[in-house]
Structures are given as C-alpha cells and as structure tokens.
Amino acid sequence: xxxxxxxxxxxxxxxxxxxxxxxxxxxxxxxxxxxxxxxxxxxxxxxxxxxxxxxxxxxxxxxxxxxxxxxxxxxxxxxxxxxxxxxxxxxxxxxxxxxxxxxxxxxxxxxxxxxxxxxxxxxxxxxxxxxxxxxxxxxxxxxxxxxxxxxxxxxxxxxxxxxxxxxxxxxxxxxxxxxxxxxxxxxxxxxxx
Numbered sequence: 001x002x003x004x005x006x007x008x009x010x011x012x013x014x015x016x017x018x019x020x021x022x023x024x025x026x027x028x029x030x031x032x033x034x035x036x037x038x039x040x041x042x043x044x045x046x047x048x049x050x051x052x053x054x055x056x057x058x059x060x061x062x063x064x065x066x067x068x069x070x071x072x073x074x075x076x077x078x079x080x081x082x083x084x085x086x087x088x089x090x091x092x093x094x095x096x097x098x099x100x101x102x103x104x105x106x107x108x109x110x111x112x113x114x115x116x117x118x119x120x121x122x123x124x125x126x127x128x129x130x131x132x133x134x135x136x137x138x139x140x141x142x143x144x145x146x147x148x149x150x151x152x153x154x155x156x157x158x159x160x161x162x163x164x165x166x167x168x169x170x171x172x173x174x175x176x177x178x179x180x181x182x183x184x185x186x187x188x189x190x191x192x193x
Contacts, residue, residue: 029087030090030191030192031060032056032057032060032090034188034191034192035053035056035090035094035192036053036056037188038094038185038188038189038192039052039053039056039094041177041181041184041185041188042098042103042104042163042175042177042181042185043098043103044103044126044127044128045101045103048101048103051097052093052094052097052098055093055097056090056093056094059089059090059093060090063082063086063089063090064082064083064086066082066089066093067080067081067082071083073085073089073092075092075093075096075097076092076096076099078092080092091167091192092167094192095165095167095173098175101126102122102123102125102126103123103126103127103175104123104165104173104174104175105119105120105122105123105173105174105175106171106172106173106174107119107143107171107172107174108143108170108171109143109144109170109171109172110142110143111143111172112139113136113137113138113139113141113146114134114136114139116143116146116147116150117132117133117134117136117150120132120150120155120162120174120176121134123174123175123176124160124176127176129158129160129176130158130160132150132154132155133154137149138150143172144172147162147164147172147174150162155176156179159178159179159180160176160177160178160179161176161177161178161179161181161182161185162174162175162176163175163176163177163182163185163186163189164189165189165192165193166189166192166193168193
C-alpha cells in the first residue's frame with residue numbers, strides 16, 4: 001500500500017469514526033416526541049400546546065427558521081447562533097415560548113426571594129393554581145436553597161412541584177406542575193438536559 005493510500009485510507013477511517021461519533025451524539029438528543037410529551041405534561045392551555053408543538057416540529061425540521069440574517073436566535077438574546085447551536089434550537093424554542101406565556105420562568109443564580117416568589121406566582125396564576133404567600137421567609141438563603149425551601153415547604157403541601165430544567169447556565173429555568181406529575185416531568189427534563 002502506497003503512502004497516499006495509507007493517508008487516504010486513514011482519512012476515510014477518521015471520517016467513519018466521526019460519523020459514528022456524530023450519530024451517537026444525535027441518538028442521545030431528545031426527539032420531537034419527547035418535546036411533545038413535555039408540552040403535554042407542563043402546558044395547561046390546549047391552544048398553546050397546539051401552537052408550541054407546531055413550533056417544536058419546525059425547530060426540528062428547519063432550525064434555521066429561528067435565526068435571523070446574522071444567524072442570531074430570534075426568540076431571545078441568548079447568544080445562540082446558527083449552525084453552531086442548531087441542536088439546541090428546540091430546547092430554547094420550548095423555554096422562550098413558555099416564558100413569553102408565563103408558563104415558565106428564568107431567574108438569575110443570585111435572585112432575591114421576592115423576585116423568586118413573583119416568578120413562581122406568575123406561573124401559578126396563569127395555570128390557575130393556588131399562589132404562594134408573598135411573605136419573605138428565606139431571604140438569608142441563596143437562590144437554590146430558596147427554590148428548594150419554597151418547593152418543599154410551600155408548593156408540595158399544596159400538591160404542586162417546582163420543576164427545574166437545566167440549561168447549562170448560571171440561571172434557573174423552571175415551571176410548576178401538579179405534584180402527581182413530578183416524577184414524569186423530572187424524568188423528561190433530564191432527557192432535555
């Protein structure tokens with residue numbers, strides 16, 4: 001075997017390995033059905049469910065349509081660009097659409113308790129769930145501890161659960177669901193991670 005054959009043969013092997021790696025990565029990505037199941041579990045409005053499922057289908061079939069002429073994501077200022085972030089498009093279509101409808105919220109990692117309660121209550125009101133007291137009880141705790149205390153001490157006794165979706169950021173994205181949906185939604189959110 002000559003030098004070029006060895007080189008080109010090696011290149012072909014590298015391309016095959018990359019293809020297998022890409023396929024393995026793509027196989028781990030949640031599909032449109034997973035996202036539709038998330039929508040079914042966390043969205044209370046049937047019309048929003050229908051609209052969001054259509055948007056998510058579009059995000060899978062034509063992610064480019066969610067980016068402007070400068071390849072910047074159009075639904076929010078997240079710094080997503082096309083094609084680099086094409087695989088993240090469905091996740092942020094879900095999040096940003098639900099935030100626009102107050103069925104999901106995003107808070108900073110160092111948000112005060114008053115803002116956290118306000119964000120949770122916005123979701124609770126839109127979903128016609130019982131709202132939280134506005135009384136500040138945990139203001140000396142950090143954001144993650146406040147979220148956990150509100151969830152455990154206030155939401156769960158009312159049969160609701162706060163579900164946090166990891167976006168690999170220093171902020172918290174969350175929604176509230178009936179407690180009976182907690183395990184299923186938590187498992188689905190792990191798939192979207």
